Amino acid sequence: MKSINLDYGAAAPVDRAVLEAMMPYFREHYGNPSSGHDLGDKPAEAVAQAREKVAALLGANPEELIFTASASEANNMALKGGAAAYKKKGRHIITSAIEHFSVLNPLRTLEKEGFSVTYLPVDHFGRVDPAQLEEALTPETVLVSIMLANPEIGTIQPIKELAERAKESGAIFHTDATAAAGFVPLDVGELGVDLLTLAGDQLYGPKGSGALFTRRGVRILPLIEGGIQEKGRRAGIENVPAIVGFGEAARLAHENMAERMNRLAGIRDSLKEQLFTAIDHLHLNGHPGQRLPHNLHLSVKFVEGEALLMHLNNAGIYVSSGSTCTSQALKASHVLEAIGLSPELAQGSLLFTLGPENTPEDVPYVVQRLKDTTEKLRKMSPLYQKYLKEGVGSNDQIQ
Amino acid sequence: MKSINLDYGAAAPVDRAVLEAMMPYFREHYGNPSSGHDLGDKPAEAVAQAREKVAALLGANPEELIFTASASEANNMALKGGAAAYKKKGRHIITSAIEHFSVLNPLRTLEKEGFSVTYLPVDHFGRVDPAQLEEALTPETVLVSIMLANPEIGTIQPIKELAERAKESGAIFHTDATAAAGFVPLDVGELGVDLLTLAGDQLYGPKGSGALFTRRGVRILPLIEGGIQEKGRRAGIENVPAIVGFGEAARLAHENMAERMNRLAGIRDSLKEQLFTAIDHLHLNGHPGQRLPHNLHLSVKFVEGEALLMHLNNAGIYVSSGSTCTSQALKASHVLEAIGLSPELAQGSLLFTLGPENTPEDVPYVVQRLKDTTEKLRKMSPLYQKYLKEGVGSNDQIQ
Amino acid sequence: MTKYSDKVMEHFSNPRNVGEIPDADGVGEVGNPVCGDMMKFTIKVKDNRLEDVKFLTFGCGAAIAVSSIVSEMAKEKTLEEALKISNKDVAEELESLPKNKMHCSNLGADALHKAIEDYLQKEKSA
Amino acid sequence: MTKYSDKVMEHFSNPRNVGEIPDADGVGEVGNPVCGDMMKFTIKVKDNRLEDVKFLTFGCGAAIAVSSIVSEMAKEKTLEEALKISNKDVAEELESLPKNKMHCSNLGADALHKAIEDYLQKEKSA
Ligand SMILES: Cc1ncc(COP(=O)(O)O)c(C=O)c1O
Numbered sequence A, B: 001m002k003s004i005n006l007d008y009g010a011a012a013p014v015d016r017a018v019l020e021a022m023m024p025y026f027r028e029h030y031g032n033p034s035s036g037h038d039l040g041d042k043p044a045e046a047v048a049q050a051r052e053k054v055a056a057l058l059g060a061n062p063e064e065l066i067f068t069a070s071a072s073e074a075n076n077m078a079l080k081g082g083a084a085a086y087k088k089k090g091r092h093i094i095t096s097a098i099e100h101f102s103v104l105n106p107l108r109t110l111e112k113e114g115f116s117v118t119y120l121p122v123d124h125f126g127r128v129d130p131a132q133l134e135e136a137l138t139p140e141t142v143l144v145s146i147m148l149a150n151p152e153i154g155t156i157q158p159i160k161e162l163a164e165r166a167k168e169s170g171a172i173f174h175t176d177a178t179a180a181a182g183f184v185p186l187d188v189g190e191l192g193v194d195l196l197t198l199a200g201d202q203l204y205g206p207k208g209s210g211a212l213f214t215r216r217g218v219r220i221l222p223l224i225e226g227g228i229q230e231k232g233r234r235a236g237i238e239n240v241p242a243i244v245g246f247g248e249a250a251r252l253a254h255e256n257m258a259e260r261m262n263r264l265a266g267i268r269d270s271l272k273e274q275l276f277t278a279i280d281h282l283h284l285n286g287h288p289g290q291r292l293p294h295n296l297h298l299s300v301k302f303v304e305g306e307a308l309l310m311h312l313n314n315a316g317i318y319v320s321s322g323s324t325c326t327s328q329a330l331k332a333s334h335v336l337e338a339i340g341l342s343p344e345l346a347q348g349s350l351l352f353t354l355g356p357e358n359t360p361e362d363v364p365y366v367v368q369r370l371k372d373t374t375e376k377l378r379k380m381s382p383l384y385q386k387y388l389k390e391g392v393g394s395n396d397q398i399q
Numbered sequence C, D: 001m002t003k004y005s006d007k008v009m010e011h012f013s014n015p016r017n018v019g020e021i022p023d024a025d026g027v028g029e030v031g032n033p034v035c036g037d038m039m040k041f042t043i044k045v046k047d048n049r050l051e052d053v054k055f056l057t058f059g060c061g062a063a064i065a066v067s068s069i070v071s072e073m074a075k076e077k078t079l080e081e082a083l084k085i086s087n088k089d090v091a092e093e094l095e096s097l098p099k100n101k102m103h104c105s106n107l108g109a110d111a112l113h114k115a116i117e118d119y120l121q122k123e124k125s126a
């Protein structure tokens, strides 16, 4: 049977070259980088080199990187650690309504601890308006956290403009670049951000690798305290193979950025065109231009996402959905709600994240299967039957 | 050249079978365990199986385990999360003076936040006295954290007795079993602990794997918030290969416990005996009987640890020391201070942690090299020359 | 993938009694797109028996399978028997459902009962 | 391992002038075991020159190498020249030391100077 993954945002295989780079650090150069003897030398060197490679991807200094075990950890550290470090200055934080839960949930906790948080709305494309940020900033605002690109609808934020506003107001600016790093050129200098989260597993590196860029001079309190690894900013023995893999994945992403972007965007665009040609009543979500090259997000009107997903799954096609029923928490995507998508379209949402194993040849098969599935499900959809009879329900959409 | 690692506590190679078990999860079954499609199935199953294996090592229920990326993370979560969950009940915490920094440093932070912390002393063997714990407990005490075994001096604590006292007083009991798990039979039921930290890399599993046992009904607030992985108790995509490796390492440790203990203790005992026969003025640290089977800790009188370590290193023998100069923070070990070791003996301390690649045949070579090195360094030691002349300085030790 | 039993998967893949009876004797609708599931049952009654049962469902795999199974269970039953089909009966018939999908098993019987009540209501007022 | 230069490693492995001059003209001791390093320099003076310099050191690799290098630098120098040997001179001679070991480079010159001052003190009171 065919197996076509179109959900690489959920997980991607570790790149072959990356895994090869990692292998010697499991059993051969297994030492502790902090050791006072030779067994620590190779691992320490390897970590230093990986730090340089990840820094190069971001245009950062290697010392400005703190390695973590995940993007979630880096986000928690940035927000809780930043809030703790600057709380004497003020207790107001600004974020957007479409952040990942590893940003939103730490902020909920900070709210319980006496911080106030402003959740900026986004437009129908999922963009935060710098003017709205400017309005929300107060002298009490110590931290602003707005993601670089949304992993679901793919929309890329005007980070440079947003960071500028924060800086003018004297607030620290954090951006969660987890979905973007490796797929969009990034330069922390140009962006003007103070803190930036990324993860290795999103750019074909290993799970268990993440980092927080922390601009020199920006203070955050550590989340995991103990030993003096990462200069005391994140305790625990370095996960050397994961860090090495992260470094190599970052190097490859940096070197092949343009080629990867073009290849992925090419397949994505052809998938989009062919789907919209083959199937009626599709609705594109996210920004038409300012979006991740490997991301396509649409709603299949009149049907529900889990049912789509199950039929596609049985045809060896793997996607995800922001529907209520596909979420383990049984809540429709907060991102789709924030862009003002109707509940019905949110239920029929499909997320495609393209990755290394996709080819243009995948497209026709996927289109045919989604067309068949959609027809089958619409045949039993009370909403579609109503639309056929009454002609309503098709244009009650905001855009 | 020979290469004899006697510092496996710092890092050990991933067991060959463990690495083999991990391999399919990097590129083949690379999916996200939370996915709504088939790519998540194998990874989710593998994580569930690993959870059972680690639980079996501890006599715990699988649902009582929260996977983390390190022992440090688990300790931080236990202490900060436990303190936050129970702070309405009281703000007093008890620990010992010889805990790992990933326990001590979070407690320092909690002190800044208004908790008061009692640091129980230890005797010359490094043991906490249950009667002293009983005295220190107050109705305000919400948390007690005492390690199962010390990674440096190897001393094993009377955890069952200590946990009983805490329980009687209504406090949650946490034990850091990082150094002990896999080398000492553990049963959370019998021990009566509420929270227990362990790490995969200490038992020949991969770096980046750890867990916190959390007894059903014991509440701790999460450290890393976001997605609902680990039932919302620890966010971030599961590091599937690391978790699989941890599980397999735990299974092997559980199955081979007695054999491993005997083998390691056998080599350790012979190393100890031959060293004490060959070299004068050695001083055994830690408990003579209640200690980890793979741990030997001694002080070489009149000489400094880093110099010993460097000479041994050049002979392909890798050990560590609690001396000032071998610590990156330039502080002598707080553990050696807590057991009342004189500064001079602390400087000359050597830690041997035996591991999988050690054999009885290593012993004579190590003994000969340490003897040569000691002689060479004593020849240039002002303390030794003074002792030779005046006969003092040899017995100014407490034990 | 969400772990459904073979029976649920079979009904999801090949749902029975899909559609809408044009001149139905009773119509029952439950749910709405906000909560993710919506079901519409139409029934044809003859001699106090459910001569025909059809459904339309907007919803997840479980919702579709539940609709199909309920329609099968109900067909040819007397109205009294059909009204007695409980959520528990449906759940049993399904063999198993993941915990977070259990609410779907309720929707099916609810929609069927609504359709029957609609028929009885019309009968009364006729 | 802690990154020492080749020169430091060479002196650590083969320290020169180890020992204690039995009838020394001057003795200088610095440091103590608590801070981890302790050095004792003994000197023999002839015609205002350091005819012999010996050291005993309890301490880390850097401390041993520094002692050895300082003893070599001082030997045969006049007392005035030897007193001018600065921490900076020692550091340069060592080629490099890890940052957290820089304090060791100070100890060597300090101990030597103390030994010379001890000699000068004795001369004065003699
Ligand atoms: C007892 C104990 N606890 C915690 C830790 C921290 O482990 P990690 O550095 O893997 O987080 C160690 C490390 O050796 C340890 O020995």
Ligand SMILES: Cc1ncc(COP(=O)(O)O)c(C=O)c1O
Binding pocket: A009, A070, A071, A072, A073, A075, A100, A102, A147, A149, A150, A151, A176, A177, A178, A179, A199, B227, B235, B236, B237
């Ligand atoms: C934008 C963004 N931030 C954070 C995360 C959290 O990543 P992880 O689960 O690896 O910690 C994700 C996960 O997909 C993400 O897309």
